[in-house]
Amino acid sequence: MYDIAIIGLGPAGATLARLLGGNRKIIAIDSKGSKINKCCGGLLSPDAQKILAQFDLCLPKDVLVDPQIFSVKTMDFDNNLERFYQRYYMNMDRARFDNFLISLIPGEVEICAGSVCGKIEKENNIYRFMFKTNGTERIERAKIIIGADGANSIVRKTFYRKNKINTYISIQEWYDDRTNSPFYSCIFDKSITDSYCWTISKDNYFIIGGAFPVKDSGARFEALKEKIRNSGIALKKPVKREGCLVVFNKNIGSVCTGRAGVYLAGEAAGMISPSSLEGISYSMDSAKILAGVLNENHGKIGRTYFIRTLGIRMKLFLKVLKMPFMYNGFLRKLVMKSGLQAIKKVRSGRLLPRNAGGFAG
Numbered sequence: 001m002y003d004i005a006i007i008g009l010g011p012a013g014a015t016l017a018r019l020l021g022g023n024r025k026i027i028a029i030d031s032k033g034s035k036i037n038k039c040c041g042g043l044l045s046p047d048a049q050k051i052l053a054q055f056d057l058c059l060p061k062d063v064l065v066d067p068q069i070f071s072v073k074t075m076d077f078d079n080n081l082e083r084f085y086q087r088y089y090m091n092m093d094r095a096r097f098d099n100f101l102i103s104l105i106p107g108e109v110e111i112c113a114g115s116v117c118g119k120i121e122k123e124n125n126i127y128r129f130m131f132k133t134n135g136t137e138r139i140e141r142a143k144i145i146i147g148a149d150g151a152n153s154i155v156r157k158t159f160y161r162k163n164k165i166n167t168y169i170s171i172q173e174w175y176d177d178r179t180n181s182p183f184y185s186c187i188f189d190k191s192i193t194d195s196y197c198w199t200i201s202k203d204n205y206f207i208i209g210g211a212f213p214v215k216d217s218g219a220r221f222e223a224l225k226e227k228i229r230n231s232g233i234a235l236k237k238p239v240k241r242e243g244c245l246v247v248f249n250k251n252i253g254s255v256c257t258g259r260a261g262v263y264l265a266g267e268a269a270g271m272i273s274p275s276s277l278e279g280i281s282y283s284m285d286s287a288k289i290l291a292g293v294l295n296e297n298h299g300k301i302g303r304t305y306f307i308r309t310l311g312i313r314m315k316l317f318l319k320v321l322k323m324p325f326m327y328n329g330f331l332r333k334l335v336m337k338s339g340l341q342a343i344k345k346v347r348s349g350r351l352l353p354r355n356a357g358g359f360a361g
């Protein structure tokens with residue numbers, strides 16, 4: 001019998017597993033294996049950096065990738081506008097970031113990596129959960145279950161099915177990139193998605209991605225690639241393609257923190273910015289709060305966790321208010337035309353940088 005079972009070891013689960021204290025028997029199950037990585041832009045926002053600073057954590061150099069980019073190129077295909085805005089993200093390798101967080105979990109926590117939790121049931125006042133690890137089925141019991149299992153959370157689907165959450169499909173493709181002109185961009189085009197798309201340069205790769213309504217997501221991604229090609233970027237054969245669900249929550253009422261022995265953290269709880277899809281900071285923040293509540297060892301976990309995450313819900317609400325200025329073509333045009341906070345790029349007098357090439361495929 002475990003005291004706590006954590007399902008998922010992304011930023012939420014790994015942070016929680018690291019911070020939980022006491023003489024408790026804890027198991028953490030994560031489906032990631034050596035070949036399956038989280039499909040993610042891998043940009044660490046200032047809010048996420050601040051939380052790492054609160055934890056007194058420094059990021060090892062090998063978590064970062066080349067290059068660090070200081071601006072986002074906003075491409076508005078609806079209004080045919082382009083602007084640059086300053087950004088303070090750190091460009092990193094998402095798999096290495098997750099592994100770094102997992103490496104900090106104390107040895108007393110039993111970690112089952114490459115294991116998929118397939119079923120959880122309530123059995124009197126405890127929870128019975130089944131997972132496959134190294135090809136064999138294991139059945140265990142725990143007093144508390146934590147769903148830190150992301151947008152497609154089995155914990156949420158099992159216990160909070162009625163609290164519906166809006167999910168989109170994210171698709172990313174990686175291309176070999178040998179140019180000397182890396183950039184990060186946000187792309188808006190309502191014929192493709194009412195969320196947004198992006199490109200990011202990472203080491204010698206150029207990544208194209210987007211969040212799309214589930215219906216026709218593949219065709220929408222192809223339409224995005226066509227528009228990118230038409231904008232003058234040559235795309236050949238992708239090196240890899242990845243995809244996953246992403247929470248695209250226009251309504252903070254669907255944020256669910258859980259109760260009565262089953263709690264949710266991070267994206268499983270619905271905590272991700274609907275305007276930028278930035279989620280790492282919310283995941284670590286909610287895990288920090290939940291760990292604090294669990295460490296107090298009292299009987300009002302659900303209520304206390306709900307109250308203490310009010311700040312997160314307020315922040316998400318402000319992001320919902322920001323959405324029209326990003327996703328409504330007319331308002332976005334006003335903002336972009338005004339030039340407010342936009343950066344003026346200063347170009348060199350030379351036509352090409354010393355080692356400019358073309359996109360290789």
Ligand SMILES: Cc1cc2nc3c(=O)[nH]c(=O)nc-3n(C[C@H](O)[C@H](O)[C@H](O)COP(=O)(O)OP(=O)(O)OC[C@H]3O[C@@H](n4cnc5c(N)ncnc54)[C@H](O)[C@@H]3O)c2cc1C
Nearest residue numbers: 008010011012031040041042043117149150266267279280
């Ligand atoms: C394409 C894309 C780009 C993004 N880019 C950024 C970005 O640049 N910056 C940013 O801050 N945020 C970004 N986000 C959001 C961010 O990735 C998520 O919000 C964040 O990873 C959520 O962390 P989490 O720990 O809550 O869940 P996750 O990171 O999703 O982790 C959940 C973990 O649970 C495991 N799991 C799931 N189901 C099971 C199961 N049944 N059994 C066992 N284990 C299971 C998974 O393997 C995973 O390791 C992006 C999201 C997407 C989809």
